[in-house]
Amino acid sequence: MADIKVPFYGHVLQYESIKQEIDAKIQEVILSGQYVQGPMLKKFEEELAAYAGSKYAIGVGNGTDALWLVFMALGLGPGDELITNANTFFATAEAMWVAGCTAVLVDCDENTRCIDPAAIRKAITKRTKAIVPVHLYGQCAPMDEIRKIADEYGLFIVEDNAQAIDARGDKFKIGELSDAVCTSFIIQKNLGTFGDGGAIWTNHQYINDKVRKLRNHGSSKRDHHSYGFNSRLDDLHAGVLSAKLKHIGAWSDRRIAIAKKYDEGLKGVDSITLPYARPGYRHVYHLYEIETKNPADRNLLVNYLVEKGVDAKTHYSIAIHQQEGFPWGKDARLSGPLTNAEKNAASCISLPMFPELTDDQVQYVIDVLKAWKK
Ligand SMILES: Cc1ncc(COP(=O)(O)O)c(C=O)c1O
Structure with missing residues (x-):
């Protein structure tokens, strides 16, 4: 590789x-x-x-x-x-x-x-x-x-x-x-x-x-x-x-094509969940957000990807109600439970996603992810 x-x-x-x-x-x-x-x-x-x-x-x-x-x-x-x-x-x-x-x-x-x-x-x-x-x-x-x-x-x-x-x-x-x-x-x-x-x-x-x-x-x-x-x-x-x-339609199409490559390349990787696009919706993949099935794996996987030259990030690893000092004396209210939001915060990882990514770069991300061993 x-x-x-x-x-x-x-x-x-x-x-x-x-x-x-x-x-x-x-x-x-x-x-x-x-x-x-x-x-x-x-x-x-x-x-x-x-x-x-x-x-x-x-x-x-x-x-x-x-x-x-x-x-x-x-x-x-x-x-x-x-x-x-x-x-x-x-x-x-x-x-x-x-x-x-x-x-x-x-x-x-x-x-x-x-x-x-x-x-x-x-x-x-x-x-x-x-x-x-x-x-x-x-x-x-x-x-x-x-x-x-x-x-x-x-x-x-x-x-x-x-x-x-x-x-x-x-x-x-x-x-x-x-x-x-x-x-x-x-x-x-x-x-x-x-x-x-x-x-x-x-x-x-x-x-x-x-x-x-x-x-x-x-x-x-x-x-x-x-x-x-x-x-x-x-x-x-x-x-x-x-x-x-004028270019937004073509740029979105390229994002969708990259997402498809990620979807296909990563579908057998057991440790992660891939993004879900609702049937019939045009999802334009501002972010290609995967989740680790085990939240304890998230930081390990981000660090591994970064070491391999893949600039992975998180969006958003701390949900709003989990921010320090929430609600900062201001008026806010939770209507819980917030199980899915909290799971998402604990396990999300954003893979590189922008229209100018090359197919080789996308394939490299896929190969690196597939080669991951804890
Ligand atoms: C979901 C969402 N809402 C609001 C904003 C705020 O936009 P801005 O940074 O331009 O103030 C952003 C992005 O930054 C966002 O992602």
Whole structure:
């Protein structure tokens, strides 16, 4: 087995593959002389709305801001409970606290790792106002089931789509069954800029209007302000994203092809569980997340992979409620048991996954993993 280095990200390779398109957009922005809420932001917002099949898209500073700006636009705040899964990136719950809401953490499905609709039902109280499903690792949560629950109890749905741009359900599109979709464009996401960025898309005009004001110091007219913040997507980032958006479909297809190679190559390895893609769903593999059957093996296997030149990581080895000092004197609540989320935290490993990985690198990861002996 030849020693090959397999990095976790391919940011520079991706830039090199469409350098001319990105450089042209950057030049266009610089020469426009307008860098904040300028013409490139407007153009990208229109492109994103068209791509998402949504009436409105609004660029903001990052994916965390996208979430709390929507919560505020919906009028959610102190005393309101928002339900999400405990096994997500910290920002999903953090955004709830920024808005002054109570994060209610529930379990995930044991196979998909997305929020478990049965756990949502059990967590609902008179204070529940919204469900915030996370399309974890690149696979949609079961939005049709979640929509039914929201209709039954009169709840908002805000999709945390930081990890799943270009994914789909079997019978639904992202954004079709919710009030708003929030996404992140931090560089490591499937659609990422050279730094931070985020966006919201929605079909509700009132959410669009409110978020546009909130992101810009509460202002929609020069010198006129109400309560607000500064959270805008810079035009330079909008330009980079506009160049990259055209490629997202092909990049997702390559991720899916790599996942298939991993699935086939690793299917006989007894010590691990492979990711589960729901039939008919387009899982875009933001992360190819395996689990060790025995949680005690997780760190041993990560260390072994790293020693062999495979840059494996974990997403997320500590669930939100397991973070030190939780809930930090803030308002949060668990609706347990959180057995699947805790098992996931204890045993997850992310293998390298980005569109520019070569077939040889993928095969090397497979060979190294198959050769593992405790
Ligand atoms: C599920 C999830 N939600 C929210 C965020 C927050 O996005 P950002 O880092 O752009 O604030 C991220 C990623 O970082 C994420 O993975």
